Amino acid sequence: MKLNKILFCAAMTSILPLQHAFSAPVNSVEVQVIDTNGGTSQLLLQKMSGSMQVVADQLFIDKDTAMIAAAGEDYARLLTEIGDRVFTGYELTDVKLDVGETTQVKLYARPWNKVIEKPLIDLQFSGVEPQTAALLEQRIPALHAQLEQAISGASVDAGDWAGGVLRKLVRSEVQAQLPEFKPAVDVLQEDGRTVVQVVIYPVGQLVRNIRYELRSEAIPNVLLMKLKYKYAGECDKLRGLPVAYVQRHRQELEQQLLEKLMTEPEVKNYQLRPEVKITPGADMGVIIMIESDDYKIWFEGYGDIGRNKENLSGKAHL
Structure with a gap:
């Protein structure tokens, strides 16, 4: 018991x-x-x-x-x-x-019904030149794939609330890589296909004007006219960027211009030494100096207005 x-x-x-x-x-x-x-x-x-x-x-x-x-x-x-x-x-x-x-x-x-297959990711940059937009997109290389992966396989009718998830994803990526920009995201149905439209636009003070100069103290500037006009166009591509972005990436932008200059035939053939300096601001300055360690060329000309004949003479120095 x-x-x-x-x-x-x-x-x-x-x-x-x-x-x-x-x-x-x-x-x-x-x-x-x-x-x-x-x-x-x-x-x-x-x-x-x-x-x-x-x-x-x-x-x-x-x-x-x-x-x-x-x-x-x-x-x-x-x-x-x-x-x-x-x-x-x-x-x-x-x-x-x-x-x-x-x-x-x-x-x-x-x-409920159909699911999203092969969504179109339409990523755009507003207010900047196309080539600049391509460079900016390289700073967020994973975003396209992230959006496609996030929305693929979801219900076609879930676009409204799924858009909120995608906006949060895009904001996080843009804030981390391009804090001088803001995104707008929409999920649309066009011709039976789901389109994720992302427009990224600059905010804050923007580059409105560019004061550009290309010159040399070693070579006559008249010989550099082709380069001068070409790089006026290259510098103009920076118009519309946020000033804060230019300040943060100034050295990188200078290096990009410098690397392009180093591929020019005139620079390679004569071992010229280009230098680039960017001064960020709404009225931005870009100065390109073309120097040489091997050459120093200049011309001199003289005129005598008191003579009727042989009143012009000149000298060339190499």
């Missing part, structure tokens, strides 16, 4: 903690939305999960776990009704609750 009492007490001791844990209040909730088609990106699924996280917290936090378990079907039905309203473009097919102090909620969803 005494042994039986000991075994009974031991059994009750092991059962009571389990009963206490099962009837404890919910401390936290983990929500996961799963696309049964498997096409929706994790980025969009995280957005869907976050939307339902608020609802699940209100439903379950501090509620008794035993009560939730007993009414599990009612909670699942309620979550399904809410999810169908929140997730435009999707319907919930099932809800699974794993009740405990950390309650797990799994919501299984599928797109």
Whole structure:
């Protein structure tokens, strides 16, 4: 009899903690939305999960776990009704609750109709020259692929709320790489195709005018006229950039111009030494000096207005 009492007490001791844990209040909730088609990106699924996280917290936090378990079907039905309203473009097919102090909620969803295939990513830079826009795009090389991956496989009807996710993605990337610019993002349907239109535009004080000069103290400037006109066009491509961007990348912009100059036949053939200096500002200065360690050429001319004949003479120095 005494042994039986000991075994009974031991059994009750092991059962009571389990009963206490099962009837404890919910401390936290983990929500996961799963696309049964498997096409929706994790980025969009995280957005869907976050939307339902608020609802699940209100439903379950501090509620008794035993009560939730007993009414599990009612909670699942309620979550399904809410999810169908929140997730435009999707319907919930099932809800699974794993009740405990950390309650797990799994919501299984599928797109209503068609899904997005091969979206068109239309990335544009506003207010800058096309070649400058191409250089700016090189600073955000992963953005095109990130947008395509984020929206591919999602429901075609999910464009409105998916646009918010894409805007956040683009803002984060632009802020990190091009803080002197701001983006605008729209998700459109054109001719049966999903188009993600991204327009990135400069903000703040802009380069409005460029004071450009190309000259040399070693070579007659008349011999550099071709280069002078060509690089006037190159410098003009900087018009429209934010002054802050030019200040931050001044050395890089100078180096780009210098590298182009070094490929010019005149510079290579005669071992000329170009130098570039940019002075950032709304009225920006660009000075290109062409010097030489091997040559110094100049011309001199004389005139005598008192003579009727042979009144001009000159000298050339090499």
